[in-house]
Each structure stands twice: as C-alpha cells, then as structure tokens.
Amino acid sequence: MTRRTVVLAGLFAILSLIASPYLNLARNDSVRFLVPSQCTTTCPDSFPDYAIPSSFLDDPNDPVPSPYATEHFYIHYASEGMSVTESVKEWSKVESAEVQEFGAMLEEIWDKYVAHGFDDPPFSGGPVDLSNLIDIYVFYLNYMYYQRCDCFPTPNAFASNDRMLFDSYWLGNPHYVDIDLDGDGISDGFGQVTDAAIHAVPAHELFHVFQRNYKALNPYGYPLDYGGNVVLEGQARAIQDMIYDFTDEADATDKGSIVGEVREYLGDPCHNLIHLSYEAALFWKYAMEQYGQIMDEPYRGIDFLVNYWQANDDIANSQPENFIPVFDHTLDLLGYEDVTFKDVFCDFIVASYAQNLTGTTVQEKYRYFDQTQPPGPYGPVHIPIDVTPADGVTFSMGERVGSWCPNYTRYNCDNQLTDYYTVEVHERTNYGVFIDLLVVDSDENILLETCTEGAEGVPSSLSRSFLADAQNITVIVGGLDYIPDRAPAEYELIIRPFNEAFVEILDPQESNPTYVGDNNLPGVMEVTVDVYDGSGNPIRGLMRQDFQVQIGSKTANAISSLYLEGQEQYLLEIDTPPQASADAYDLTVGVLGATDTEAACVIYDTIVFDSVIVIDHSGSMSVFDKMDAAKESARLYVDSFAAPEMLALVEFNESAQLLQGLSDATGLREVVLSKIDEIVVGGLTSVGGGMLVAQDELYLNGGAGHRNHIVLLTDGRENTPPTISQVRPLLLGNNTLLDVVLIGEDAQGGLLEEIARETG
Numbered sequence: 038m039t040r041r042t043v044v045l046a047g048l049f050a051i052l053s054l055i056a057s058p059y060l061n062l063a064r065n066d067s068v069r070f071l072v073p074s075q076c077t078t079t080c081p082d083s084f085p086d087y088a089i090p091s092s093f094l095d096d097p098n099d100p101v102p103s104p105y106a107t108e109h110f111y112i113h114y115a116s117e118g119m120s121v122t123e124s125v126k127e128w129s130k131v132e133s134a135e136v137q138e139f140g141a142m143l144e145e146i147w148d149k150y151v152a153h154g155f156d157d158p159p160f161s162g163g164p165v166d167l168s169n170l171i172d173i174y175v176f177y178l179n180y181m182y183y184q185r186c187d188c189f190p191t192p193n194a195f196a197s198n199d200r201m202l203f204d205s206y207w208l209g210n211p212h213y214v215d216i217d218l219d220g221d222g223i224s225d226g227f228g229q230v231t232d233a234a235i236h237a238v239p240a241h242e243l244f245h246v247f248q249r250n251y252k253a254l255n256p257y258g259y260p261l262d263y264g265g266n267v268v269l270e271g272q273a274r275a276i277q278d279m280i281y282d283f284t285d286e287a288d289a290t291d292k293g294s295i296v297g298e299v300r301e302y303l304g305d306p307c308h309n310l311i312h313l314s315y316e317a318a319l320f321w322k323y324a325m326e327q328y329g330q331i332m333d334e335p336y337r338g339i340d341f342l343v344n345y346w347q348a349n350d351d352i353a354n355s356q357p358e359n360f361i362p363v364f365d366h367t368l369d370l371l372g373y374e375d376v377t378f379k380d381v382f383c384d385f386i387v388a389s390y391a392q393n394l395t396g397t398t399v400q401e402k403y404r405y406f407d408q409t410q411p412p413g414p415y416g417p418v419h420i421p422i423d424v425t426p427a428d429g430v431t432f433s434m435g436e437r438v439g440s441w442c443p444n445y446t447r448y449n450c451d452n453q454l455t456d457y458y459t460v461e462v463h464e465r466t467n468y469g470v471f472i473d474l475l476v477v478d479s480d481e482n483i484l485l486e487t488c489t490e491g492a493e494g495v496p497s498s499l500s501r502s503f504l505a506d507a508q509n510i511t512v513i514v515g516g517l518d519y520i521p522d523r524a525p526a527e528y529e530l531i532i533r534p535f536n537e538a539f540v541e542i543l544d545p546q547e548s549n550p551t552y553v554g555d556n557n558l559p560g561v562m563e564v565t566v567d568v569y570d571g572s573g574n575p576i577r578g579l580m581r582q583d584f585q586v587q588i589g590s591k592t593a594n595a596i597s598s599l600y601l602e603g604q605e606q607y608l609l610e611i612d613t614p615p616q617a618s619a620d621a622y623d624l625t626v627g628v629l630g631a632t633d634t635e636a637a638c639v640i641y642d643t644i645v646f647d648s649v650i651v652i653d654h655s656g657s658m659s660v661f662d663k664m665d666a667a668k669e670s671a672r673l674y675v676d677s678f679a680a681p682e683m684l685a686l687v688e689f690n691e692s693a694q695l696l697q698g699l700s701d702a703t704g705l706r707e708v709v710l711s712k713i714d715e716i717v718v719g720g721l722t723s724v725g726g727g728m729l730v731a732q733d734e735l736y737l738n739g740g741a742g743h744r745n746h747i748v749l750l751t752d753g754r755e756n757t758p759p760t761i762s763q764v765r766p767l768l769l770g771n772n773t774l775l776d777v778v779l780i781g782e783d784a785q786g787g788l789l790e791e792i793a794r795e796t797g
Contacts, residue, residue: 105133107140109147111170131175139175139239146240149280150247153336154343158250171246233287233294237277240284244273251346267310268360271317272342274298275325278335278407285335286411295322296412303418306389310382310441311360311519319415323385324364326406328371337406344370379517383471383490386443386515391475393417396482418445420511425449431533437525438470438516448510448532456504457535457570457629459578462512464496465527471515472499472528479508487580493518497528500578504538504629537571538629543606544794545638549772550621552644552744559613559641561596565794566607566626566633575605579628586611588639589622604794616641646746646774647683647699647739649731650674652713653751653780655690655722663781664718667750670778671713674748675706683743685734686712689727690720691757699738724751724789725759728775732767745773753785761788768796 105112115130151157248269278285278295287294295318302316310320325338348366364378384402391403392415408414421444426432438444450458462472469491476485484505491497516526544565545551553559564586568576581598584607591614599608609626616622621637650671658664678684686697686709696712697705728747735745747768755761765788768775775796779786 105136105140106170107144109171110140110143110173112136112140112173112175114175136175142236143173143239143243146236146243146280150244153331153339155247155346156250158246231287233281233284236281237284237287237294240280241273241277244276245269248272248346251349266314267312267317267320270314271321272345274315274318275321276339276342279325279337279339280335282335285407294412295319296415299415303389303416306386306418306443306445307421307438308442309439309516309519319389320382320385322405322407323388324381327381327384327402328368328373328376330371334410341367341371379471382441382517383473383488383515386471387473387475387488387513389418389443390420390445390511390513391483394477394481394483396478396480398482398484400483420445420447422446423449425451426453428452428454429534429536431531433529433531435465435527435529436514437527438514439525440516440519440523442516444514446512446514446530448512450507450509453534455534455536456506457502457538458505458507458510459500459502459531459533459535459576460510460512461501461529461531461533461578462497462499462514463529464491464498465529466524467491467494467496468523468526469493469495469517470497470526470528471513471517472497473513473515474499474501475511475513476503476505476507477509477511478506481508490517501580502576502578502629503583535570535572535574535576538576538631539569539571540626540628540631540633541567542624542626542633542635542638543567545624545635547636547638549796550638550640552640552642553613554641554643556616556619556641559615562611562613562639564609564611564624564626565601566609566628567605568607568628568631569605576629577605579607581609583628584609585627585632587625587627588613589616591616613639645681645740645743646678647685647735647743648674648678648746648748649685649687649699649734650709650713651687651689651693651727651731651747651749651751652716653690653722653724653727653749654688654716654718655720655754656718657722657752657754658780659718661781661783663752664716667778667780668713668716670750670780671748672710675709675713678703678706681740683738683740684709685731685738687727687731687734688716689723689730691723691726692720693723693726693730695730695734699734699740721757722751722755723757723759724749724753724755725761725764727751728761728764728768729759732764732771732773735773736771745771746776747773748776748778749789750778750780751789752781752783753779753789754783761792765792768792772796 105114114136274295278287284294287296298315299319299322302313302319308316310317313320321342322338325341327338329338329341331337331340345363345367348370349363352362352366361378364381368374368376368378368381388403388405391399392405392408394403405415422434422436424432424447426448432448434446436444436446458476460474462474464470464472471488471490473488474486475483478484484507485501485503487499487501489497489499510532512530512532514528514530542564544563551562553562566584568579570576577600579598579600581595584595584598586593586595586609588611593614594612596610596612598610600606601608619642620640622639622641623634623636624639625632625634627633652667652671654664654667658667675684681701683699683701684697684705685695685699687693687695697709728749731747732745735747739745753761769792773796775789775793777786777789777793779789
C-alpha cells in the first residue's frame with residue numbers, strides 16, 4: 038500500500054498569505070511557490086516549478102532524512118548530523134528533540150479537535166503501520182526566494198489532503214535571524230519564533246486536514262467565486278486562538294495571531310465577504326461567539342464549526358455551489374431556526390463598527406468576548422466617508438455597495454448648533470439592501486438605532502427624524518444576495534439638521550370629538566397630527582415611540598404611527614387609558630420636544646349612531662363587478678349594527694331615493710338586506726344627491742343625542758349635480774361622520790377621503 042500523506046494547507050505568511058489552499062501534491066510532484074508581496078526589488082514574473090528536495094523523497098541516490106513516527110504523523114527532516122544537498126541549505130537542519138516536541142504538539146492539537154466533536158480523519162495505524170500515517174516534510178521552504186531575488190523571506194507552511202510541508206522555522210529553528218538581503222549590515226529576518234506562533238500555525242494547517250475529512254464539493258471545498266476560501270482559510274485562521282490560552286491571548290506582533298488579521302480586515306472592510314480568505318476570520322469569530330454553545334475559554338464557540346461541518350455533510354450533495362445554505366443549516370442544528378446567514382451578516386457589519394464603542398448601551402450582539410481578555414480591543418473599523426459639515430449644512434451623497442459588502446458613512450456633529458436631525462437613505466436600485474442607522478453620544482452610547490431592508494425587487498428606504506445630543510450619526514449599508522456580474526446597488530443618503538419642531542393636533546377637535554366608549558373599558562382611537570420644522574417643512578421619519586400622548590392626566594400609548602404621503606400628516610393609533618368617570622378629556626400630543634393640546638376632544642361615553650347606508654347604482658358601477666362588491670360591503674355593515682342604533686338605506690344614480698327610513702337596526706335587518714339585493718344598475722351619477730337625501734333623513738328623523746353617520750359606497754365618478762363639493766358644508770355643519778368605501782380599480786375618491794378625514 039502506498040503511504041497516505043496529508044499536507045497542511047495554505048501559504049502561511051505573517052504579512053502576505055497568497056498561496057492556493059490545497060496543492061494536491063503527489064509524491065515527486067513539483068510545487069510552484071509564489072513570490073511574496075514583500076519583494077523589495079523587481080522579481081521575475083514567475084518562478085520555475087521547484088520539487089520537494091530529493092533528500093526528502095525516497096531516492097536511493099540521495100541521503101534520506103531520519104523519519105520520526107507518531108500515532109498519526111510520519112515526519113521527515115534533516116538532522117544536524119546528516120549531510121544534505123546544497124539546495125536544502127543548512128537552514129533546513131533541525132534537532133531530533135525539536136522534531137519529537139513538534140510531533141507531540143501535533144498529536145495534542147489533533148486530540149483537541151477530536152475531543153470537541155470534529156470527525157477523526159481516517160489516518161491511523163500508529164508507528165507499526167506506517168502506510169496510514171500523514172507525511173510531514175520539514176525543510177527551509179524559502180531557499181528559492183533567497184536564491185532568486187531580493188525578497189523578504191517568509192516562514193511558510195502548506196497542506197493538502199495527503200501531505201504537509203513545514204518550514205523548519207516552526208520547529209524553533211531561528212535561521213531567519215541573520216539574513217541580510219540588502220547588505221546593509223541589518224538583519225532582514227523575522228527573528229526567533231514565539232510559542233504562540235509555533236502552536237497557532239500547525240493548528241491552522243492541521244484544521245485543514247479535518248476540513249478535508251468532510252464531503253468535499255470540489256478540490257477547494259467550495260467554488261472560490263462563492264465562498265471557497267472564506268470557509269477554508271477564514272475558519273482555519275479563526276480557530277488558531279481557540280486551541281491554547283496563549284494563542285488566544287497572542288497580540289498582533291505574534292506570528293499566527295488572528296488579531297493582526299482582524300485589524301487588517303477592519304482597516305479595509307468594504308469587500309465582498311464571500312470572496313475573502315484569511316480576512317474572514319472575524320466573521321467566523323462573530324458567528325462562533327454569538328451562536329456557539331461552548332462558553333469555556335479558549336474554546337468559546339468552537340462547536341459552531343463542528344456543527345458547520347456536520348451541516349456540510351448533511352446538504353453537500355444538494356447545494357454544491359453555495360456555502361450559505363450550509364451556514365443556515367448550521368444555525369438550524371444549533372436551535373436558531375429563525376436566524377439566517379443574512380441576519381448574521383447584517384449584525385456582523387454593525388458589530389464591526391459598534392464593537393469599538395465603550396458606552397454601556399451597546400447591545401451584547403455587537404460585542405466580542407475576545408476583546409475582554411488580552412490582547413484587548415481590536416480597534417476601530419475604517420470609515421471611508423467621514424464628514425464634519427458646517428452648522429446647518431445638509432449632507433447628501435450618492436453611493437454604491439456590492440453584494441455581501443458593507444459601506445460606512447459617519448456624520449460628525451461637532452459643528453452643529455442643533456440637536457434635531459432627519460436622516461434619509463433611499464435605494465435607487467431594487468436589490469433590497471440592508472440599512473442601519475446609529476446615533477452615538479460623546480460617551481459612545483448608542484442613543485438610537487433603527488434598521489430596515491427591502492427584498493429582491495423591492496428597494497430599501499429608511500427615513501428617521503430625532504432629537505438627540507449626538508456626537509455622530511453613522512449609516513451602515515450592506516449589499517445582500519450574491520448574483521454574479523450584477524452591478525452594485527446604488528443608494529442616496531441625506532442628513533439634514535433643522536432648528537425646532539412643532540406639532541398640531543388635526544383630529545379629534547373639541548368641535549369634532551372622538552368617542553372611546555365606557556370609561557372603565559375604553560377602546561382604541563385615532564389621532565391625526567401635523568409635525569413640521571421652524572421653516573414649515575414637514576418632518577418625516579417619526580415612529581410611534583417618538584410620540585408622547587396624554588389623555589386628561591393619564592399617559593396613553595401609541596400603538597402605531599403611519600405617515601400619510603401627500604397629506605404630510607401622521608395617523609396615530611392610541612390605546613386609551615381608563616378614566617375615573619364618563620366625561621370629555623383634553624388630549625395632549627408631544628414629539629421632538631414640541632407639544633399641542635386640544636381641549637375636551639376625547640369623550641369617554643358610548644356613542645349611539647344613526648346610520649344611513651348610501652349605495653351608488655349608476656351605470657359606472659356595472660364594470661369590474663363593482664355593484665356586487667358594493668352590495669357585499671353594504672350587507673357587512675347591516676350585520677354590524679345593533680340596538681339602540683338606527684339604520685336607513687338610500688340608493689342613487691342621477692337622482693336619489695330613500696329606500697328605507699331610519700328605524701331600529703335590529704328589527705330592520707332582514708328588510709334592508711332584501712332591498713339591497715333588489716338594487717339594479719343604470720343612469721348617471723350624482724354622489725352629492727345621495728349624500729343630500731341621507732343628510733335630510735338624519736336631520737328629520739335622527740334620535741336625540743345620537744351621532745349622524747353616513748356610509749357611502751361608490752366609485753366616486755360623479756357626472757351630474759348636486760356634487761360632492763356642494764353638499765360638503767352641510768355635512769360639516771351638522772357634525773355628520775362620513776365613512777367612504779371606494780369601489781373599483783378606477784375609483785375617484787380624493788375629495789371624499791378629505792371629507793371623511795374632516796368629519797373624523
């Protein structure tokens with residue numbers, strides 16, 4: 038049997054990690070070593086293929102290094118007492134004691150992975166059965182760089198599914214100390230490797246062996262254009278500080294610490310996440326800390342990765358082109374069925390900014406436990422657009438954002454003499470981007486956060502006004518959903534300071550009060566308000582929690598708020614509080630520091646309605662099944678009335694007829710329903726005529742203390758007098774409540790809707 042071998046993955050350089058993650062070497066195959074980016078002079082465009090030095094292959098014509106076998110590994114190395122070929126250099130030589138220590142460390146890391154639940158790769162047999170061991174070659178991997186050009190040598194390591202190559206540097210050989218490439222007498226080498234690096238780099242490379250033990254979707258595990266290296270190298274980098282306490286606490290100066298990688302990502306975060314490699318370590322760190330179940334250090338969240346690879350095996354055959362379904366299934370396995378990759382990504386890009394804030398109001402989902410221990414905070418994320426406008430100046434910009442990519446914009450409030458702001462973000466494409474707004478004070482507390490996202494085909498839009506002593510306003514926009522070759526999403530951002538706010542209650546009024554029912558069990562009421570700035574401009578972007586409502590001396594809660602486009606007004610739904618007695622109470626509404634009060638406009642009493650149902654049966658109701666819809670709506674209204682309410686019925690075309698006068702609603706129900714069924718279509722349309730007949734009936738036969746009420750069912754397409762506008766003053770003068778049901782796709786209801794609002 039041919040000996041099974043495994044190579045530890047990924048060119049491992051502390052400054053530039055550029056190699057393909059899997060070389061897939063067979064014995065005697067050549068290895069192409071790429072030029073590191075630290076070259077100080079111009080190097081050739083490419084190097085010839087370099088074979089593993091023949092000393093490390095089973096070539097009888099060359100000295101063979103002394104192998105050392107452990108339970109899972111077969112380590113080939115050049116010892117101090119051996120002669121080796123010139124190409125290997127003296128720097129490849131290591132001591133046997135170093136090799137034994139290295140082997141013991143690899144076995145310890147192997148055992149840690151298995152103990153936490155990763156499947157044990159099928160390489161076993163121990164020293165007796167060498168055919169099942171993983172071959173490891175230890176030699177100076179960078180000798181070709183040193184020979185070919187003036188490049189900064191970098192200690193490397195590689196892995197594939199059958200072999201591992203380690204630079205002798207990782208065994209503690211300090212051969213880089215004395216390298217002086219430019220001849221200036223100053224060492225250009227890395228110096229003595231640290232304990233953290235000696236353990237972190239093999240942990241990274243050995244993790245690739247475990248990754249490859251699961252179902253491989255292709256030679257890279259995933260397509261490189263959809264999450265290849267973000268999984269393989271991102272996870273392996275993240276796991277480096279989860280094996281030992283001292284690797285967990287290594288700072289950015291330690292080779293193999295992820296802190297340097299994290300800071301590199303935060304320094305340039307505006308890239309497609311699924312196209313990242315080692316730089317994705319922070320994303321995996323976030324997922325592990327937030328959704329993993331293991332809380333012990335240094336293994337916090339490692340079970341997230343265990344579940345990830347189980348999820349990979351579960352669905353690998355059905356989702357060969359995308360790691361995102363694997364991620365979603367991982368969350369399912371951990372009990373987060375309602376959370377998706379998209380949710381985690383959105384929280385992650387906000388956390389990249391908020392993790393550096395020191396305020397007490399920052400949510401835990403934006404924190405990293407890793408920052409509470411050495412080496413401490415990761416540092417701030419880079420803000421590409423960071424502005425400090427002059428006082429009162431509106432900031433606006435157009436920007437683009439790619440798939441799975443964040444954009445950060447910060448508006449510093451240092452020069453502003455106001456605490457009032459409106460922020461608007463409107464997507465110009467229709468991808469449905471994620472938008473998050475954070476308002477931060479001088480103590481780095483988050484005073485306000487609001488977010489939104491659209492959907493494919495539905496543009497995202499956020500509008501928010503607020504009063505806050507803000508230090509800065511940060512807007513984060515994230516592109517979602519990867520579609521190859523699609524242009525980036527486009528959006529517009531506007532931040533407008535303004536000087537003061539005013540609010541005016543439009544409805545209810547003392548002259549047109551609202552009845553909320555029994556004072557002990559009142560119902561829900563609607564309130565319409567106008568909110569505008571000192572220049573009279575409407576203020577958009579207010580939410581229900583921005584409004585403070587009081588009825589009498591008691592606080593009431595706003596259940597919802599709706600901004601009425603076109604009217605530039607807010608419609609509030611208010612949960613009314615109980616009162617001590619049935620009476621009329623004052624209403625006060627406050628927002629953005631402004632208040633308005635309307636006296637005696639909320640009446641705690643049960644109101645009795647005298648209602649007239651008015652049905653349009655003109656010729657225009659013959660299309661789109663409008664007549665049928667009007668009759669069905671009328672039947673629903675009839676069924677809703679109860680004693681002591683009174684009910685009447687009117688039909689109209691170019692003229693109006695009273696089909697049933699006001700009478701007790703309960704005893705009249707079957708009669709009215711029968712007359713509704715008998716209505717037929719035809720004639721011109723006088724909407725005002727129908728309203729006039731109804732108002733006359735209310736005036737002449739309405740009950741004492743009852744409220745006048747007209748229910749109008751029409752398409753609003755009047756073409757003969759009397760008109761709606763002619764009858765309008767009569768309704769308002771008699772305090773008649775008008776409810777309008779507009780029928781049909783071609784309905785014309787502008788004036789009718791306006792009267793309905795005016796009457797409450």
